[in-house]
Amino acid sequence: MQPTAGQDLSHTQPRPMHWLATATALSAVIAGASFVQPPDATATTARGTSTAGHPAAAPDPDRVSFPVDCGPNRLDVVKKASGDLDGDGTTETVAVVRCHSGTGTPPSGAYVLAQPSGRRAAPRIVATLLAPAQQRSVQNLAVKDGAISAAVLGYSTRDIPRCCPDVRQSLKWQWKGGKFVRSELPAAMGTRSV
Incomplete structure (x- = not known):
């Protein structure tokens, strides 16, 4: 006499619909788990990229405290340009700032900003290209x-009224030997406006 396995119940027999429902439920659990992360979880990404392979955003100059004393006036970010300036695969931003003024053109400061060191930290100032103490005004700015490169206005002597710059320079900065090296484009060296 052979033992019987018992009755075949319909809910104990796997059918294709059973496997499809199981696979769907398992996929939903895995997908849901990918959205739940501990609050202190961090991801490691390749240099210069954020998650999903998109380039990291350029540092935002509006989040930086620049070393410029404007007294009671606010500091304005008047120009900005971004790109990989040192060849490390990350995006830097060049920001031109000056104190707000209802009249005249206060001197500019030009700073290179790098990605913040922490997720919520402000971008870091890594280089000063032009300090306001140099009494120059940046007219054009580009990163290529x-x-x-920048077109900069200045003064040939202290006797020139601060309203009327008489010197125009075309300056260029490039990363060489671990620092930004400044050069002047020959066509505009010491050009006086008339």
């Missing part, structure tokens, strides 16, 4: 192929 890792080089920074």
Whole structure:
């Protein structure tokens, strides 16, 4: 006499619909788990990229405390340009700032900003290209192929009224030997406006 396995119940027999329902439920659990992360979880990404392979956002100059004393006036970010300036695969931002003024043109400061060190930290100032104490005004700013270029107005002597710059320079900064090296484009060297 052979033992019987018992009755075949319909709910104990796997059918294709049973496997489809199981696979769907398992997929939903896995997908849901990917959205739940501990609050202190951090992801490691390749340099210069954020998650999903998109380039990291450029540092935001509006989040930086610049070393410029404007007294009671606010500091304005008047120009900005971004790009990979040192060839490390991350995006830097060049920001031109000056004190707000109802009249005249206060001197500019030009700073290179790098990605923040922490997730919620402000971008870091890594280089000063032009300090306001140099009494120059940046008119144009561009970043191309890792080089920074700017048209800068200034004064040939202290006797020139601060309203009327008489010197125009075309300057270029490029990352060389671990620092930004400044050069002047020959066509505009010492050009006096008339």
